[in-house]
Amino acid sequence: MLESRKPVILIFFYSIGIIYILRLFYLQILDPKYQSLGALNSIRREINIPLRGQIYDRNGKLIVANEEVYDVYVTPKKVVNFDTTSFCKLFNITKGFLDSTLTAAREYSKDRPSLFLRQLTKEEYASVVDAMIQYPGFTFEQSFFRTYPGKTMANALGYIGEIPQKKFEEQEEEYYRKGDYIGLSGLEKYYENELRGIRGVKFTLMNVKGEEKGQYNDGKYDTLAVIGQNLYTSIDLELQQLADTLFRNKVGSVVAIDPSTGEILAMGSYPTYDPSLLSGKQFSKNYAALSRNPDRPLNNRAISAFYRPGSTFKLVQAAIGLEMGVITPRTSFVGSPTMFAYHSGTYEAANLYNAIEKSSNPYFYNVFRKIIANNSETSPFAQARVGLETWGEIVSKFGFGKKLGIDLPSETKGVLPDVKRYDKVYGKNQWKFSNIYSLSIGEGEYGVNVLKLGNLCATLANRGYWLTPHLVRSTGVSKDNIKGFKVETHRTGISPRHFEEVVKGMGLVVSNGTGRSAQVEGIEVCGKTGTSQNKRGKDHAIFIAFAPKYKPKIAIAVVVENGGFGGVASAPICGLMIEQYLKGKVSRLAYKEQVSNTRWTTVAASSSSKSLEPKSTPVNTKN
Incomplete structure (x- = not known):
């Protein structure tokens, strides 16, 4: 009796298996809605960094503001052979810096973007952006650095800097990337979640020459960046x-x-110290100098x-x-x-x-x-x-x-x-x-x-x-x-x-x-x-x-x-x-x-x- 039912049972299970396989094939290959965006070389994923919240005194006077700049990121897997001499001249960097930074990026991840160069001014960005079509794998992200109209209160305000390795590894939810800025002391650290805002994501179609061909899927998967919250302090x-x-x-x-x-x-x-010393490209150099000061201005x-x-x-x-x-x-x-x-x-x-x-x-x-x-x-x-x-x-x-x-x-x-x-x-x-x-x-x-x-x-x-x-x-x-x-x-x-x-x-x-x-x-x-x-x-x-x-x-x-x-x-x-x-x-x-x-x-x-x-x-x- 059992032997006579065996073909029917096998046909039933085979049918279920074939249905699942066909459905997976449709979802992963035919239906663009479920395709892995990160796996498609023709789609560029851009992170939009929101401006950090500003800080005001009790009378509405600006104490901490932002200046927009551009960071350069590199995704090693997408980098092809290129003229390193021209590239170094374009960004005014040395061959040694280029090689060491690319090596560090590959060690971190070949598939994920790593910070390559920080804080290009608007003028510097405009002078290099057109030439970047020759260098696949390198992308720009709009960013900022802190400015201090009040020129005071450095210790209480604190400063931002690259996320420490331990903090990066201990994230409960993956939000920060290597090289991202985070509040490291003072109000910048205490109110980090409020100040940082919410990041946005933009997906752009690219052709084989690296040229933009418009939004992916009419921007359906794009999200807008939300600017960080301002701090209204009681400081006079x-x-x-x-x-x-x-x-x-x-x-x-x-x-x-x-x-x-x-x-x-x-x-x-x-x-005290000028808070602008710990904002910008000279952060590491200036921090080391302040740390060596016997009067302990960082304390x-x-x-x-x-x-x-x-x-x-x-x-x-x-x-x-x-x-x-x-x-x-x-x-x-x-x-x-x-x-x-x-x-x-x-x-x-x-x-x-x-x-x-x-x-x-x-x-x-x-x-x-x-x-x-x-x-x-x-x-x-x-x-x-x-x-x-x-x-x-x-x-x-x-x-x-x-x-x-x-x-x-x-x-x-x-x-x-x-x-x-x-x-x-x-x-x-x-x-x-x-x-x-x-x-x-x-x-x-x-x-x-x-x-x-x-x-x-x-x-x-x-x-x-x-x-x-x-x-x-x-x-x-x-x-x-x-x-x-x-x-x-x-x-x-x-x-x-x-x-x-x-x-x-x-x-x-x-x-x-x-x-x-x-x-x-x-x-x-x-x-x-x-x-x-x-x-x-x-x-x-x-x-x-x-x-x-x-x-x-x-x-x-x-x-x-x-x-x-x-x-x-x-x-x-x-x-x-x-x-x-x-x-x-x-x-x-x-x-x-x-x-x-x-x-x-x-x-x-x-x-x-x-x-x-x-x-x-x-x-x-x-x-």
């Missing part, structure tokens, strides 16, 4: 350029924030350098002490014991306002001692342990010891000393207050960047909370079609009424105390000086300030490396920048020129400028 270009001027001859950083929104108004790292000090906060941290100690009830604004520590009794800077304050105004080390030593001792432990070791844990939880809410979440890569967390750190150094239950007292005045094992100092100032201006700092207000092709940056509110948990008392002291710092050089006529400025220890040369000068006192519009932090005292080196920069932002111009032109021309002795490659964890050093009692 005039304020940013003023910072560049004031930091002439100096090493350091500045960050200015709108405390009510968290928007960055200015962010500078100095010495964005604003978000990655480590400094001790110095006396600016006394403001945090004051707020915590008031919240915990260990002090009141009228508390005096005149005659109280202090580890600073035999050091300079021993001024004893009559009350909190006086202590902030004069930056009294003994006063804040005693405030911190009371904070640490504010628990039921009787053993000095256990008391210090519990006290430091409680203190650290509150301090972390100011943003210390963690990333603030700014829209830039490479932000450092910094260092907030904790129990684990001291256990590691001294052993568990082997340390007490006398081992950590330097934390009372912002020295010791801290590590903060200038962004954190600016954020601290914004927190004080807001009387107890801060918003996620950010550079980009919105992204989009136009201002009518935009998407904003997500901003969160972070609260310290300390009552605003306690911050009001701290702010009163900050007002005295500028009106009568160590920060008088930050004064601005007609504007009530609140600030605090600081001196950050530095083992290599003079100490670093810090000043933080906000203005006006009520409904503040700007909070700013300035660090001048090797500047010595914050009231001398940093406060004048703060004052002039506040004047520019709130008044729209600087009227003290002679003073501005004097500050710009002041040079501070620096030590190249200072350890404070590196993204390294700070080491514990003896306490310096300067303010």
